[in-house]
Amino acid sequence: MNTVDRLWSHAENTPDAIAVRVADESWTYGRLRDLIATWAARLDRAGISAGDRVLLVAPTSQEFVVVHHAVAAIGAIGVTVNSTSTAAELEYFLTDAECALAIAWHETQDVARRAAEATGIDLWVLEAGDVDIDVSPDLQLPRPMAEDDTSVLLYTSGTTGKPKGAELTHGNIVACAEIIAGALESDSSDRVGTALPLFHVFGQVCVMASTFAVGASLSLLRPFSGPGLLQMAAAHRLTVLAGVPTMWNAMLHADVDVSREDLAGLTHALSGGAALPLAVADAFRERFGCRVLDGYGLSETTGAATSAKLSVRRKEGSVGPALPRLKACIMDPDGRQVEPGVHGEVAVAGPVIMKGYWRRPEATAEVMRGEWFLTGDIGKQDEDGDVWIVDRKKDLVIRGGYNVYPREIEEVLYTHPDLREVAVIGVPDDRLGEEIAVVFAPHPGREVDAARLREWLEERVAPYKVPRVYQQVEELPKGSTGKILKRQLDRGAVLAEGTRVSSGRSAS
Template sequence: MNAVDRLWEHARNAPDSIALRVGEQSWTYGQVRDLVAAWAQRLTDAGIEPGDRVLLVAPTSQEFAVVHQAILAVGAIGVTVNSASTSVELEYFLTDAECSLAIAWHETVDVAQQAATATGIDLWTLEAGDIETGPGADLDLPRSMQPDDTGVLLYTSGTTGKPKGAELTHGNIVACAEIVSGTLESDSSDRVGTALPLFHVFGQICVMVATFQVGASLSLLRPFSGEGLLRMAAAHRLTVLAGVPTMWNAMLHADVEVSRDDLAGLTHALSGGAALPLAVADAFRERFGCRVLDGYGLSETTGAGTSAKLSPRRKEGSVGPALNRLEACVVDSEGNPVPFGERGEVALAGPVIMKGYWRRPEATAEVMRGKWFLTGDIGKQDEDGDIWILDRKKDLVIRGGYNVYPREIEEVLYTHPDLREVAVIGVPDDRLGEEVAAVYAPHPGRVVESSALRAWLEERLAQYKVPRIYHEVAELPKGSTGKILKRQLDRGSVLEHGMKVTRDRSAS
């Protein structure tokens, strides 16, 4: 078994089928196979052996796709990280993973060189267009691997400490690709497109590898813009489009001449990486005629978990039941299942669960309960098996003894006609322990008064859930996937500059 076996199979059976598109350029499966083989030869000539770790620092591009598949083809382990990483972060990844080689995009080579020099690791520069055919066709590729052999090492965000590398095996990767493509009923006629970063599990495995799994074509866009992604979807006649909530929001408000008729072939719009606000999903369907399907997964589960597509009927706010071959349940602090409808921690099981955290057995033991992986997300489940993700366990705000779940408030805020982006967080409070704060960015040209916003919320939420502190910003901080990064919101600044709105709806 090797996670790139199917790419080789499609190159043999349908060599002229389009595998990859970027702008006006395209590459067939036969061409991509030859490009991957050439890079595999380069890696082999450099002494890279099965099990060696290779750091890949590159943005979404045809070059990333080729080098990533080459690393897997030779049996090495791909350590794919954010292309905006600092030299300190790269040094940590190189050291923690004990990499044998680093490959960095030309635009970030100076930062990567500092890290490579500090760790004594060889660095290759990946130039735009640095993919070409050459020797490699005679290599015994893809190398045969065991299902439990690690294929990629994906580092978690590190919000609760130093990043940990989730070991995803060839078996995990193949299972995820099979499950995702099977859920969508994909085949070689599909045309998939995304602007997601390929170093992230969603874009890398749930989209790229799953597309190659069935011999479909993959269209890539960089940099992302709502206008650009819509135009690509129309020009390439995409049948599947994948993104994160902020991307759907940007497309929804894009000033571009793309109509629902231009997207008539779009059968699946996949959202992941963060909770999709209902207001955004409904408005996207109204404008473009395609339902955005919310899904749920983590790096540790190879990006797979649940899908709203599998729910027999639409249930507002649900991310659906467990994907085929997976199991999902909600458990209490002791790991016991809770009754349907009650809150608890979401747990997942199945062939996509990681091998463990790289050389961190204690951290692995903390999240594993037999076959179950504890996600750290708060949720609930109904009798049909459908899951609702209510919040991150660590995002829970305890206000005067009451549990307040920020996502519930955010869902309401997203229905406000003047708000473009929102984040609800907890801030320190001497009397209550924590107070609830709403940080929001209005649509351009809109004016949102804090007192009016609180009054609006009081009509829709219980009093203990209504934020008392309101802070307006031009834009909320986002990560490389477009996910809003609450941890980058300065709680002190929110307290200092935010407006505290009292019960009588006057500012204080």
Template sequence: MNAVDRLWDHARNAPDSIALRVGDQSWTYAQVRDLATAWADRLVRAEVQPGDRVLLVAPTSQEFAVVHQAILAVGAVGVTVNSASTAVELEYFLTDAECSLAIAWHETAEVARRAAEATGVELWTLEAGDIEMGPGADLDLPRARETDDTAVLLYTSGTTGKPKGAELTHGNLAACAEIVSGTLGSDSSDRVGTALPLFHVFGQVCVMMATFHVGASLSLLRPFSGEALLRMAAAHQLTVLAGVPTMWNAMLHADVELSRDDLASLTHALSGGAALPLAVADAFRERFGCRVLDGYGLSETTGAGTSAKLSVRRKEGSVGPALSQMKACVVDPEGNPVAPGERGEVALAGPVIMKGYWRRPEATAEVMRGEWFLTGDIGKQDEDGDIWILDRKKDLVIRGGYNVYPREIEEVLYTHPDLREVAVIGVPDDRLGEEVAAVFATHPGREVDTAQLRAWLEERLAGYKVPRIYQEVRELPKGSTGKILKRQLDRGTVLDQGVKVTRERSVS
């Protein structure tokens, strides 16, 4: 098997069906196959062998999609990384993965060149339009691979040390594509669109590979703006839209004249990368008439794990039950399942669980318990099997002996009509060990009085959960996927610049 088999099947059986759209350009499945074959020919002539690692540094584009398919088609391993990576970061990826070749987008070519020269790796520059190379050789593609052969290396964020490469196999990618498309009930008539980065597991596998799995069309947008993505959805008459919470928030508040009538073809919206506040999901459905399905997964689980069901309204704050073919549970520190409603670590099992961390058996052993992958996320599960993600282990705030889960507070804050973005973190406190702080950005033209905000929260949360420190910012830091990066919030700055709001009836 090969993870790109289905694209070649569609090119043979439905050659004129549209596979890719970017702006007013489009490519059929036969054209994408031929373009990927030409790139595969170039890789073969460069003596890239099955199992060789090839670094791909490129933004969301038709070029990324074609080159990625070519790398997998020849049996090589795609190492797809953030196109904004520094030379030092690229040097680390090249060295750690022992890449034999690097392919970098022309806008980042100088940075990539420094990393390639430092590691002695050959570099190819990928120019816009470089996929139009003419026909390749008559290769027998895709090359057959074993289900357990590594297809891509996706490096984790490295928040607990150096980034680790999650080895996702051809079987993992094919299973994820089947599970996601099956969950959405997708078929070849669908028109899927996204502005997600394709180097990330969500955009690359859950969206792109799942779309190609059923022979649907994929519309790509770069750069992202809420207005531009909504306009693309209307112009391309998209049936499925995929994004992260900050994207839905941006679209929800975009100043466009589009209405639910303009997006009448949009039947499904898929959210991932971080938990989606229910208030945002409900408001999006109210404005545009489309339900946003919130899913949960990690790079190590090929982006899949749990998802809300199409036929049932999502329980407030829940990311739904395990997806088809998957299992989910919540366990204690010894790995034993806890009772429904109790907090513990979320564990996942199924055909999308990674092969392991690249050449890190000790790190792999730390997160694997037989078939179960320990996610590092704190959660709870009800008797129906629905999962609530409360926080990362590292994000837990212990305030005077009380466990405070920022995710729960953020859910409440997102229901405030004046707040656009929020992040709740722990900051050092001499008396309590940690204090709860809320960092927020308001909607344009809105103002928030912090004392009134605290009073508003005290009506909705237990006293020990209510933040005592508030800092207003213009915008919260975000990663390449649009996910809010709490770890880039300087705790010292929050302490210095935040407003400490005390009230006589506050609970310690």
């Protein structure tokens, strides 16, 4: 088994089928295989062998697709990281993974070189167009690997402590690709498009691997813009679009001449990476006629866990039931499954669960309960198996003894006509322990009065859930996938600079 096997099969059986498209250029499965084989031969000649770690620092591009699959084809382990990483971060990845080689996009070569020199590791610079065909006739590809052999190391965000490398195996990736493709009822006629970063599990496995699993085509856009992705969807006649909530929001409000008719072939869109506000999903379908399927997963679950179904209307706020071949449940602090409707920690089991954290057996043991992976997310589940993600365990705000889940308030705020982005957080409070604050960015040209916003919320949520502190910003901080990064919000600054709004209504 090798994650590249299916791509090789398509190259043999349908060599002229389009595999990758970027703007007006395209690469067939036959050509893509030859380009991958060329890079595999280069790696082999450099002494890279099965099990060696290779750091890849590159943005979404056809070059990433080629090099990433070349590493897998020879049985080496890809360490794909954010292309905007600092030298210190790259040095940490190189050292922690004990990499044998670093390959960096030409635009990041200065930063990567400092990290490589500090660790004594060779650096190859990847130039745009650096994919000439020069296949070694003696190299048999893809090399057979065991199902539990590690294929990639994906480092977690490190919100608590240093980032940990989640070991995803060849079996994990193949299973995830098959599961996602099956859930979407994908086939070789599909034309999939995304602007997601391919170094992240969502773009790399849930989108790219599942597309190649069925021999469909993958259109790539970089950098992301709402108008740009809509224009690509129309020009490439996409049938499937993949993104994160901030992307759908940007497309929804894009001033671009792309209509429902232009996207007539777009059957559905796949959303992940963060919770999708229902108001955004409904508005996107209203404007473009395309249903957005909200899914849930983590790097440790190869990006897959639950998803709304194609044939069933999504229950309000739900991320759907467990995907086929997977299981999901809610556990209490003692590791026991709770009754439907009771809040607890979301746990997932199935063939997509990571092998473990790279050389961190204690950290792995902390998140595993037999076959179950503990996600760190608080959720609930109904009798049908549908899951609701209430919030991150660490994002829970305890205000005067009351548990407040920020996501619940954010869902309400996203229905406000003047708000574009929101984040609800806890800030220190001497009397209550924590107070609730909302940081928001209005739509361009809109004015939002904090006092009126509080009044609006008081009509929609219980008194103890109403934020008391309001801060307006031009834009909220985001990660590489477009996910809003609450951890980058300075709680002290929000408390000091935000507006504290009182109310005559009793709200203890």
